[in-house]
Amino acid sequence: HEYGHLLYDLQEDYVQEHPLQDEALEARMIDLMVRLMQASDAPPEQFERLGLLAVTNP
Structure with missing residues (x-):
């Protein structure tokens, strides 16, 4: 994906100026998003569109 996966701590950075740099957290959030999207068909x-094609088609 052009910009990568951007995660923000909205409680500490509500204007989204400083993306988090945590690969483990990013992987966890991607996994959760994929599971929820699959559950929602x-x-x-x-x-x-979200750049998750590689995650869903190993």
């Missing part, structure tokens, strides 16, 4: 296009 999200179409493949949504995974692709």
Whole structure:
């Protein structure tokens, strides 16, 4: 994905100026998002749009 995966601590950085640099947290959030999208029967296009295609198609 062009900008990568950007995570912010909205309680500490509510204007989203300083993305978190935590690979373990990023992987956990991606896994949770993929699981929720799969549970919601999200179409493949949504995974692709979010740059999650590689995660869903190993």
